[in-house]
Every structure is written in structure tokens, then in C-alpha cells.
Amino acid sequence: MNTSITENCAETEENVGILESNSxxxxxxxxxxxxxxxxxxRRDALGPCYRLFYQEPLHLVxxxxxxxFDANGVEYLDMxxxxxxxxxSNPVITEAVTRQLQQINxxxxxxxxxxxxxxxxxxxxxxxxxxxxxxxxxxSEANDLAIRxxxxxxxxxxIIVTAEAYHGNTALVSGVSPSIGKDVAMSPTMRMxxxxxxxxxxxxxIGEWMCAQISEQIADMRRHGIQFAGVLFxxxxxxxxxxxxxAGFLKPVIDLVHKEEGLYIADEVQPGFCRTGEGFWGFExxxxxxxxxxxxxxxxxxxxxxxxAVKHDVLDAFAEHNPYFNTFAGNPVAMAAAQAVLNYLDGxxxxxxxxxxxxxxxxxxxxxxxxxxxxxxVRGAGLFTGIEIVQPGTxxxxxxxxxxxxxxxxxxxxxxxxxxxxxxxxxxxxxxxxDATDLDIFISALDISLTAICE
Amino acid sequence: MNTSITENCAETEENVGILESNSxxxxxxxxxxxxxxxxxxRRDALGPCYRLFYQEPLHLVxxxxxxxFDANGVEYLDMxxxxxxxxxSNPVITEAVTRQLQQINxxxxxxxxxxxxxxxxxxxxxxxxxxxxxxxxxxSEANDLAIRxxxxxxxxxxIIVTAEAYHGNTALVSGVSPSIGKDVAMSPTMRMxxxxxxxxxxxxxIGEWMCAQISEQIADMRRHGIQFAGVLFxxxxxxxxxxxxxAGFLKPVIDLVHKEEGLYIADEVQPGFCRTGEGFWGFExxxxxxxxxxxxxxxxxxxxxxxxAVKHDVLDAFAEHNPYFNTFAGNPVAMAAAQAVLNYLDGxxxxxxxxxxxxxxxxxxxxxxxxxxxxxxVRGAGLFTGIEIVQPGTxxxxxxxxxxxxxxxxxxxxxxxxxxxxxxxxxxxxxxxxDATDLDIFISALDISLTAICE
Numbered sequence: 001m002n003t004s005i006t007e008n009c010a011e012t013e014e015n016v017g018i019l020e021s022n023s024x025x026x027x028x029x030x031x032x033x034x035x036x037x038x039x040x041x042r043r044d045a046l047g048p049c050y051r052l053f054y055q056e057p058l059h060l061v062x063x064x065x066x067x068x069f070d071a072n073g074v075e076y077l078d079m080x081x082x083x084x085x086x087x088x089s090n091p092v093i094t095e096a097v098t099r100q101l102q103q104i105n106x107x108x109x110x111x112x113x114x115x116x117x118x119x120x121x122x123x124x125x126x127x128x129x130x131x132x133x134x135x136x137x138x139x140s141e142a143n144d145l146a147i148r149x150x151x152x153x154x155x156x157x158x159i160i161v162t163a164e165a166y167h168g169n170t171a172l173v174s175g176v177s178p179s180i181g182k183d184v185a186m187s188p189t190m191r192m193x194x195x196x197x198x199x200x201x202x203x204x205x206i207g208e209w210m211c212a213q214i215s216e217q218i219a220d221m222r223r224h225g226i227q228f229a230g231v232l233f234x235x236x237x238x239x240x241x242x243x244x245x246x247a248g249f250l251k252p253v254i255d256l257v258h259k260e261e262g263l264y265i266a267d268e269v270q271p272g273f274c275r276t277g278e279g280f281w282g283f284e285x286x287x288x289x290x291x292x293x294x295x296x297x298x299x300x301x302x303x304x305x306x307x308x309a310v311k312h313d314v315l316d317a318f319a320e321h322n323p324y325f326n327t328f329a330g331n332p333v334a335m336a337a338a339q340a341v342l343n344y345l346d347g348x349x350x351x352x353x354x355x356x357x358x359x360x361x362x363x364x365x366x367x368x369x370x371x372x373x374x375x376x377x378v379r380g381a382g383l384f385t386g387i388e389i390v391q392p393g394t395x396x397x398x399x400x401x402x403x404x405x406x407x408x409x410x411x412x413x414x415x416x417x418x419x420x421x422x423x424x425x426x427x428x429x430x431x432x433x434x435d436a437t438d439l440d441i442f443i444s445a446l447d448i449s450l451t452a453i454c455e
Numbered sequence: 456m457n458t459s460i461t462e463n464c465a466e467t468e469e470n471v472g473i474l475e476s477n478s479x480x481x482x483x484x485x486x487x488x489x490x491x492x493x494x495x496x497r498r499d500a501l502g503p504c505y506r507l508f509y510q511e512p513l514h515l516v517x518x519x520x521x522x523x524f525d526a527n528g529v530e531y532l533d534m535x536x537x538x539x540x541x542x543x544s545n546p547v548i549t550e551a552v553t554r555q556l557q558q559i560n561x562x563x564x565x566x567x568x569x570x571x572x573x574x575x576x577x578x579x580x581x582x583x584x585x586x587x588x589x590x591x592x593x594x595s596e597a598n599d600l601a602i603r604x605x606x607x608x609x610x611x612x613x614i615i616v617t618a619e620a621y622h623g624n625t626a627l628v629s630g631v632s633p634s635i636g637k638d639v640a641m642s643p644t645m646r647m648x649x650x651x652x653x654x655x656x657x658x659x660x661i662g663e664w665m666c667a668q669i670s671e672q673i674a675d676m677r678r679h680g681i682q683f684a685g686v687l688f689x690x691x692x693x694x695x696x697x698x699x700x701x702a703g704f705l706k707p708v709i710d711l712v713h714k715e716e717g718l719y720i721a722d723e724v725q726p727g728f729c730r731t732g733e734g735f736w737g738f739e740x741x742x743x744x745x746x747x748x749x750x751x752x753x754x755x756x757x758x759x760x761x762x763x764a765v766k767h768d769v770l771d772a773f774a775e776h777n778p779y780f781n782t783f784a785g786n787p788v789a790m791a792a793a794q795a796v797l798n799y800l801d802g803x804x805x806x807x808x809x810x811x812x813x814x815x816x817x818x819x820x821x822x823x824x825x826x827x828x829x830x831x832x833v834r835g836a837g838l839f840t841g842i843e844i845v846q847p848g849t850x851x852x853x854x855x856x857x858x859x860x861x862x863x864x865x866x867x868x869x870x871x872x873x874x875x876x877x878x879x880x881x882x883x884x885x886x887x888x889x890d891a892t893d894l895d896i897f898i899s900a901l902d903i904s905l906t907a908i909c910e
Contacts, residue, residue, distance in 0.1 A: 023564075042571040045578060047587035047770045049779035050563055059566040063559040081561065083782065094556040101549040104518040105757040106536065108505055109478075111514040116497040123500060132502035137592035137759045138783060144625045169781055170599045171627035183776035297782055302560040304592045304759035304783035315502045321638035324504035326624055327538065327752055328593060328759035 022403040022418060024052040032056060035071070053417070054410055063088025066431050066438050068415070077441050079430045080415045082384075085273060085298030086344045087433040093301045096340035100333045107331060108135075114335035121342055125280045126309050127289045133309040135330030139269035139296030140168025142306040145324070146292045147172055147232065149310060150263040153291075153317035156227030157189040160217050160262075164195050164240040164421050167232055167267055176232060179239050189226045191217035195240035195421050196249075199377040199388055200395050207249040211256045218260055230263035230291070235282035236271040241420025242386025242427060244379060247278065250286035263314065266290035269306070270384070273298045274345050274432060277355030277382020285381060298432075300337035304328065345432075354432050357439065358382040361428070364443045372450045374401060383434055386419065387426035397422035401453065408449040414442055477858045477873060479507040487511060490526070508872070509865055518543025521886050521893050523870070532896050534885040535870045537839075540728060540753030541799045542888040548756045551795035552788055560788045563590075563780070569790035576797055580735045581764050582744045588764040590785030594724035594751030595623025597761040600779070601747045602627055602687065604765060605718040608746075608772035611682030612644040615672050615717075619650050619695040619876050622687055622722055631687060634694050644681045646672035650695035650876050651704075654832040654843055655850050662704040666711045673715055685718035685746070690737035691726040696875030697841025697882060699834060702733065705741035718769065721745035724761070725839070728753045729800050729887060732810030732837020740836060753887075755792035759783065800887075809837040809887050812894065816840060816883070819898045827905045829856060838889055841874065842881035852877035856908065863904040869897055 029037055036059055043050060052058075058076075062069040065087040068076045078088065086092070100114070108115060119133050126133075136142045151157055159176050161167065166179045174180055175187030193213035196206050218228050235250060237243040254264045271282025272295045278285045281293065291314050296306035306329075318324075328334065345351070362385055365378045376390030388395075389402040402424040409416055419427045430438065484492055491514055498505060507513075513531070517524040520542040523531045533543065541547070555569070563570060574588050591597045606612055614631050616622065621634045629635055630642030648668035651661050673683050690705060692698040709719045726737025727750045733740045736748065746769050751761035761784075773779075783789070800806070817840055820833045831845030843850075844857040857879040864871055874882045885893065 036566065039566045039568070039571060042575070043566070045571070045574045045586070045588060046563075046785075047589060047765070047767065048774040049589060049770070049777065051778060051780070052566065053564045057566050060559055060561055061567075063561065068559070068561075083562070084560070088559060088561075089557055091557075094553060097556060098549060098553045101552060102544055102546075104515055104523070104543060105539070106515055106518065106523075106543075107538070108501075109508045111491065111494045111498070111507065111512050112516075113494070116494060116500070119500045120497070131500070133500060134502060134504060138596065138781065140781070141593065141596065141625065148626055169779055170596065170625045171603055172625065174777075181776055181778065302783065302786065302788070304789070310502070312502065315504070319503040321636055322504065322629075323506060323636065324624055325506070326593060326595070328757065330501075331757060333757070334759070 022406060024055060024057045028055065055407060065433055066435070075413060076410075077414045077430075077438055077445075079428050079442055080417050081431065082270065082275065082429050083297045083302050085275070085432045086301050086341055086350070087431050090301060090344070092340045092344055093303070093337050096336040097303060097333055100336040103332070105331050105333045107327060108325070108329070112332050114332040114339065115330045118335045118339045118342070121339065122307065123309065126293060129289050129311050130293060130309045132312050132315050133307050134324065135334070136306045136308065136326050137304045137329050138168070139267075139294060139306050140170050140173050141326065141329075142269070142294035142296060142308045143167045143173045143232065143265070143267060144170045145308050146265045146294050146310075147176065149292060149308070149314055149318045150230045150265055153314045154227065154229045154261060154263060156229035156262070158191065158218075158221040158226040158228045159187070159189065160191050160193060160214060160228075160231045162195050162233065162237060162240050163192040165232070165234070166239040189221075191221060193217055196237060196243055196245060197241065197421070198243055198245050198379070203246055203249075206245055207252045210249075210253045214253065214256060228260055228262045230265055231257050232265045232267055234267040234270055235286065236276055236381060236384055238270040238384070238427075239419055241425040242380055242384055244276065244285070244381040244384075247285040248287055250283070251288055254286075254288045263291040264288070265292045265294065267294050269294060269296040273341070274351045274354050275382055275384050275429075277351065277358045280351060282381070299341065300334055301341050303334055303337040305334040305338050350432050354382040357434050358385065360436075361385060361439055361442070364439060365446065368443070368447055368450070371447070372454065374398060374450060374454060380428075383430055383432055385428040387428060389424045389426060397424035399424045402426060404453050405449055408453055409445055412445040412449055414445040477861060479510060479512045483510065510862060513865075520888050521890070530868060531865075532869045532885075532893055532900075534883050534897055535872050536886065537725065537730065537884045538752050538757050540730070540887045541756050541796055541805070542886050545756060545799070547795045547799055548758070548792050551791040552758060555788045555791040558787070560786050562782060563785050567787050569787040569794065570785045573790045573794050573797070576794065577762065578764065581748060584744055584766050585748060585764045587767050587770050588762050589779065590789070591761045591763065591781050592759045592784050593623070594722075594749060594761050595625050595628050596781065596784075597724070597749035597751060597763045598622045598628045598687065598720070598722060599625045601720045601749050601763050601765075602631065604747060604763070604769055604773040605685045605720055608769045609682065609684045609716060609718060611684035611717070613646065613673075613676040613681040613683045614642070614644065615646050615648060615669060615683075615686045617650050617688065617692060617695050618647040620647075620687070620689070621694040644676075646676060648672055651692060651698055651700060652696065652876070653698055653700050653834070658701055658704075661700055662707045665704075665708045669708065669711060683715055683717045685720055686712050687720045687722055689722040689725055690741065691731055691836060691839055693725040693839070693882075694874055696880040697835055697839055699731070699740070699836040699839075702740040703742055705738070706743055709741075709743045718746035719743070720747040720749065722749050724749060724751040728796070729806045729809050730837050730839050730884075732806065732813045735806060737836075754796065755789055756796050758789055758792040760789040760793050805887050812889050813837040813840065816894055816897070819894060820901065823898070823902055823905070826902070827909070829853060829905060829909060835883075838885055838887055840883040842883060844879045844881060852879035854879045857881060859908050860904055863908055864900055867900040867904055869900040
């Protein structure tokens with residue numbers, strides 16, 4: 001299994017743009033209308049690392065709630081973007097940012113209430129054992145620091161991730177993000193376990209299976225003289241194909257990690273902030289307490305903001321010799337935006353809303369399975385859903401159909417994307433303000449799109 | 456010289472907070488008034504890596520232009536902060552950010568004009584050979600990516616920096632930032648050259664001296680089987696003590712680097728965006744063309760924004776296998792803020808203003824030298840000035856006096872800081888909107904403060 005996953009590892013969500021099949025192919029630029037063509041050509045100034053979604057890239061000019069509008073005034077239902085979790089252009093963010101910008105925006109070497117108020121509010125959302133929080137600008141920076149803390153605390157270097165993991169873009173974090181691409185050098189002290197593919201492996205013993213995989217990799221590390229430092233897992237395994245698994249299945253896994261004297265770094269960049277509906281954090285579904293928690297994306301609804309929350313003794317191992325300063329991180333403006341998100345989530349019962357709407361969404365998708373046997377599995381937690389597109393009657397991934405489907409959905413004004421080792425899992429992850437009308441639009445578009453392609 | 460620098464390397468600006476002598480010492484918390492004490496105690500939630508300036512930390516609540524105001528309404532002249540380069544709370548930033556937040560704030564996988572307009576405007580400020588620009592959230596992320604590009608392009612790993620360099624906080628970049636602290640593990644493929652201390656070494660042959668130092672380190676790399684990848688220099692050597700040197704002295708140095716098949720990464724996080732007054736970029740003073748340019752801090756006046764500009768063939772070596780996505784980077788809001796900064800700098804002749812005000816400032820400080828022989832050297836470019844505090848009649852650094860002086864200046868309502876291998880150089884780096892009234896206030900405060908301490 002590892003081989004096929006590795007062969008396909010360039011095909012996961014975070015770098016879905018690499019694939020000419022579902023990201024814009026520069027060779028097709030002549031097919032674009034003149035205005036769009038000119039804009040896309042101008043992107044050459046950004047160099048070849050940047051990708052655009054869709055064969056006909058989207059030129060978005062306005063957003064509101066779950067909706068996005070292109071330059072021609074066409075409206076799209078956004079079922080993909082998790083950063084604007086409380087909705088595109090939510091006025092509570094504009095207000096909070098504007099008000100703070102008018103006052104002051106400095107750094108953490110001066111005292112300011114915003115960072116203190118937000119730190120308290122954030123720690124109150126975390127298990128009591130996790131009693132320190134530091135701020136960064138990106139999830140990558142948070143994971144970079146988390147790995148260093150785990151390594152200094154344990155004295156080991158060895159980090160275990162899943163085979164399709166994506167944890168960010170710094171040198172250190174890229175080295176533990178196999179989904180970036182098979183030609184990108186991975187860290188020699190990193191080991192991979194296969195994605196916990198509950199659809200193909202079954203769900204009953206997935207925790208036990210995962211323990212066996214981890215034990216095997218720790219043993220391999222030992223043979224290479226590498227001391228185990230810990231695991232870095234996204235508890236909903238987003239880029240592995242959105243795999244919530246049974247609540248609790250990670251419990252024995254993390255017990256094993258601790259028994260082996262490693263740390264559990266919970267990458268909550270995607271599952272955090274109510275996304276999974278069953279808890280404020282994804283790891284809560286499993287009744288486990290991480291040693292380090294990293295977070296980002298939806299934290300301030302698009303204003304650059306991330307954090308590493310950590311047990312104080314773990315942080316002390318880093319802090320003993322390392323000061324840490326991050327120019328923009330934790331500044332009053334970022335903290336005001338983050339606080340506005342937290343207030344919105346709490347004030348609007350977004351956790352409950354997310355759980356309910358997520359269940360409704362998956363129930364409605366399941367109703368389509370009879371008419372559309374290409375839907376092989378529907379799984380998720382809260383408003384994070386994966387839909388396996390397969391060859392009917394089998395679990396064989398149908399990547400070409402999945403690719404065609406996201407393009408067809410876009411024609412039908414709904415934005416989704418793909419993930420998973422085979423690049424065939426629809427990634428459905430709308431802003432949390434997703435409502436019943438949005439659900440109707442999505443289900444109708446999915447039904448119509450599948451029908452149009454398959455029949 | 457290397458030894459003494461290394462022994463003192465924890466004492467430079469970027470981690471000035473480590474030193475109990477000029478950052479707040481938690482042991483003295485009882486000396487603070489009740490309100491401030493409570494706030495400082497609450498910072499324990501942030502853990503021990505965070506530092507506060509001053510024995511009595513500043514609780515700042517408002518900023519305007521070059522002025523900052525604390526919770527008691529006390530006004531300070533900010534002669535330290537380079538991030539709010541067009542002034543604290545400049546309304547052009549508030550307007551640009553507010554307007555964009557009301558429209559849309561997404562990521563780079565959709566087409567948006569802001570990033571294209573800004574990329575064009577930024578590249579127009581750079582030498583023609585540098586024809587690609589990518590965006591990040593922090594200077595650390597920009598330097599992290601720059602080093603990886605240099606390594607992939609050259610096939611080497613070896614990076615040379617100065618002994619007091621600070622280039623950021625990721626794992627990779629920390630490893631080439633010796634000023635972080637002598638107990639922080641440096642990269643085994645990094646080599647240091649001493650700070651080009653023109654005050655103590657003389658200025659005439661400093662380029663030649665630096666070439667010899669670099670040759671020595673390249674030879675040492677070769678002995679260790681490390682291939683040279685390049686140098687990472689801040690052209691004004693900020694944390695080395697603000698060392699502009701004679702314009703042009705870096706030319707033979709960079710010629711040597713290229714002859715040795717290494718790249719020159721210009722860390723313009725501090726000297727960029729008109730700071731040095733003699734060119735939009737610090738490296739322009741030297742008539743040299745970098746292979747990679749990194750930038751950050753003042754780029755968007757405090758909104759998280761950084762970039763790596765690069766020659767296309769250097770980027771291609773990275774792009775061949777590596778996609779790159781950075782969630783918040785280059786988003787329409789960050790780009791709107793960055794564009795507003797650029798427009799302000801251009802529209803208000805800030806380069807000329809910076810050059811003129813910087814010269815006036817240094818001239819006025821030099822006039823104080825007769826009355827205050829503790830001022831050993833005054834040097835700088837534009838509004839980036841270093842003032843050596845020494846034992847009169849010698850070049851011996853007087854660190855205790857320098858520390859006392861920044862505290863006394865704060866009592867006199869002027870904020871500055873320290874840098875350099877001996878921690879004795881006053882770092883004077885106001886927002887670029889610094890004017891003649893500000894200059895009078897600064898000179899008067901410096902005069903009064905020196906008198907109060909020394910006489």
C-alpha cells in the first residue's frame with residue numbers, strides 16, 4: 001500500500017494544483033477570454049510555483065458569507081474554503097481590524113491587552129494541561145516551532161506522519177509533508193505510515209492497525225539510530241482523504257506514542273475552531289490530550305494568524321536556550337480579528353450549527369448514492385466531508401471522474417476540491433456559516449453534475 | 456575577534472530581551488504598579504520565550520505617526536520601530552485594508568489583481584535581472600525559502616553569514632542566525648565571518664578584509680565536504696551594530712561570492728523600502744545585484760507581508776520539483792496594504808526625505824560628541840543610525856552605559872534600542888515620517904540623558 005500511496009503522493013489536495021488535470025494548465029492559455037488571459041499571463045511574474053484552480057481559473061472580486069462572485073458577476077457557492085470560516089467579508093472582522101488599525105498595531109515586546117485577552121480565551125478552549133500559547137503568522141511557522149519543541153523536549157529527532165500528510169512550507173515542515181511531491185527531499189529522520197483509509201481497510205480495528213504501523217516505524221528509526229520524538233497528525237487526516245474514523249480510534253495510538261516517550265503534536269490547522277462539529281478541536285473527538293497543538297487557517301478569518309499551544313514543561317525545554325520573536329505575530333490587529341472569530345463562534349452556537357449541518361449534508365449526499373453508484377463512501381465530521389468517487393460496485397478510485405466532477409460543479413456554480421492518496425475524494429468544506437439553502441444548492445448541483453457526466 | 460563576538464553573541468538587538476539588563480526582568484515584577492503588574496503577570500500564559508522591552512515595560516495603547524502613547528496618556532517619540540515605516544496608524548493603511556476586507560480576502564489559487572499590480576510595482580523597484588517575486592507572511596519564511604532556492608540552484612548547502620546575524624525564527628533560518636544565542640544549535644553547514652566592524656577595523660580595506668574572511672570560510676567548508684551555496688547578508692548589518700560602511704565596499708565581496716559559484720541573498724527585511732535613504736534597497740548603495748532579495752517588516756506597515764524576489768533561473772531550480780502555497784501570503788488585503796505603503800513612499804518622496812533627515816540626524820548627534828566623549832562613533836545610512844557608546848578616548852564598548860542610556864531615554868520619552876556584538880550600539884531607526892521637530896526632541900533627549908547619567 002505504501003508504494004501506491006507514494007506513487008500518488010503528488011496528487012493530494014494541498015498541491016492539487018500541480019496536476020494539469022484539475023488545475024489550470026498554462027498551455028491552454030489561448031482558450032481563455034482576453035481579460036482573464038491577460039491576468040493569467042501577468043501571473044508569470046510570480047514564477048512557476050504558484051497554481052490556479054480550474055481549467056478556466058476563477059477571477060474572484062467579491063465575497064459574502066458562503067458566496068463568491070467573479071468579475072462577470074457570476075455567483076458561486078463556496079463549499080471549499082475553510083479560512084473564511086465565519087463567512088467571506090464578515091463585517092465583525094472588518095470592524096475589529098479597522099478599529100484596531102486606527103489605534104495601534106505594534107509587536108509583543110510592548111504590553112498590549114489584545115494578546116492577553118485572546119491567549120486566555122484560547123487556552124480556556126483547550127485541555128487544562130495545555131497552558132501556554134505562542135503566536136505565529138502561519139500554520140507552517142507553528143508546525144516548525146512545534147517540531148523543534150518536541151525534538152528538544154524528547155532529545156529525539158524522529159517524527160512520524162501519514163503518507164499523504166501536508167503540514168506546511170518551511171524547510172523543516174516540508175520535510176515532514178510527503179504530499180508535497182515525490183521528488184521533494186523528505187527529512188531523513190521522518191517516517192511515514194499509510195493513510196488510515198477506513199473505507200478500504202475497515203473501521204473496526206483501525207486504531208490497532210495504526211498502532212502496528214507506528215511500532216514498525218519506531219523500530220525502523222531505532223535501527224537507523226534515530227530517537228523517536230513524536231507524531232504530527234491532523235486528527236481528521238484532511239490531505240489523506242478526510243478520514244474522521246470512529247470517535248476514539250486515536251486514543252490507543254496516542255497512548256502508544258506516549259509509552260514510546262514521544263509527543264503528540266495535534267495539527268489543528270484544518271480541524272480546529274469547530275470545523276469537526278463534535279468539539280472545538282478535532283482531537284476532542286478522540287478523548288485525547290495532545291502535548292502540542294498547532295492552529296491557523298480559520299483562526300482570524302483570513303488575517304494572518306497562527307499559534308502553538310503547548311504544555312509548559314514541553315515549552316520549557318525549548319525556552320531554556322531559545323528566545324522567540326515573530327515580528328507580526330500576536331500583534332493587536334491579528335489578535336482583534338482572532339478574538340472576533342472566537343466571539344462569533346461562541347455567540348452564534350457555531351459548534352452545534354456545524355455538527356447539525358454536517359450531518360444533514362452527509363445524509364443528503366448518502367441519499368444520492370442509489371442513483372449515483374459512483375459515490376462509494378461519504379464520511380466526515382461537522383462541516384468537513386469527504387466523498388469517495390469510485391468505479392461503481394468497487395472501491396477502485398475514479399480519479400478522472402472526480403476531476404471532471406469538480407469542473408462540472410464549478411460550471412454549476414459550486415466550488416469544491418479533491419484530496420486523498422488517489423486524488424478521487426471530493427473535499428467538501430464550506431465556511432461554517434453554511435445553511436439549509438446552501439445545502440439544497442450543493443445537493444442539487446452534485447446530483448445534476450453526476451448525472452451530466454455519467455449518464 | 457571571533458571569540459569575543461561569540462561570547463557576546465547573545466547580546467544583540469533581535470534578542471536584546473534575553474538580557475536582564477535591558478529587558479524586563481520577571482524578578483522585578485513587584486516594582487511595577489498594580490495595573491501593569493497584572494498585565495505582565497498575565498503574559499505568563501505566553502510562556503518564557505517572550506520578552507518585554509524596559510525595566511518598566513511599556514503598555515502602549517495608541518500610535519500616530521512617530522508618536523506612541525501609553526495607558527496613562529504619556530507620549531513617546533518612537534525612534535526604534537521600523538515596521539510602521541509610514542507612521543503608526545497611518546490612515547492610508549486603514550483605508551486600504553478596510554476597503555479590501557469589505558470586498559474579498561482569498562488566496563492565490565484564484566486570480567486577483569492586487570497581487571499582480573503589487574508584484575509589477577515591486578519588481579519595477581528591483582534590478583531587471585530579478586524578475587520573479589513570491590509572497591510569504593514573515594521575513595523568516597522569505598529567508599527560509601531563499602536558502603532552499605540557493606541550495607537547490609547551486610547544489611551546495613554551505614551558507615555564510617556574519618557573526619551577529621539574525622535572519623529569522625524557523626528551524627532552517629535560526630540555524631543561520633548566530634545572534635539568537637550561543638546555546639542555540641547552529642546549522643553544521645553554516646559558517647560565520649566576524650562583523651565588518653568599520654569602527655574598530657577601519658573602513659579603507661573593509662571589502663578586502665571581508666573577502667579574505669569569506670575565502671577562509673569557503674576553504675573550511677571544502678575541508679568538511681560542504682559545497683558553498685552562498686552568503687546571506689543584510690547590507691546594513693543591522694544586528695552587527697548598524698554598519699553601512701563606504702558605499703560600494705560589498706562589490707568585491709559579492710564578486711568573490713559569484714566567482715566561488717555561490718549566490719548572494721540580500722536580506723532586505725531591515726534595509727529595504729527606503730530605509731537607507733540612498734536607494735530603495737540597501738544593496739543599491741553598493742552597486743551590486745543580488746540573486747535573491749528577501750523583504751518584510753515595513754512592507755505593509757504592520758500587516759503580515761513578506762516576499763522573496765529572485766532571478767527566474769534560480770527560482771526554476773526550486774520550482775522544478777517544489778510547488779509552494781502559503782495560505783495568507785499575497786492575499787488581497789496584505790497586497791492592498793503593501794501597495795498603500797509603496798504609493799505613500801513614492802507619493803511623498805520618502806527616499807529623499809529619509810536621506811536628508813538621516814544626514815541631519817547624524818550631524819546633530821556628531822555635534823554632541825565634544826560634550827559627550829562617550830559617543831565614540833556615529834554612522835548610518837538614511838534613517839538607520841548606530842551610535843557607539845564607549846569609554847571616553849577609547850573604542851572600548853561601554854555596555855552598562857548604553858543600557859542605562861536607553862532606560863534614561865525612555866524616561867525622557869524617547870524609544871531606542873541596542874545592537875552590535877558588544878551590545879553597546881544605540882540603534883536609532885524611527886518611522887520614516889520622522890521630521891525636524893522629532894529630530895529636536897531626540898537630540899535634546901540624548902543630550903539630557905547622557906548628561907544625567909555621566910555627569
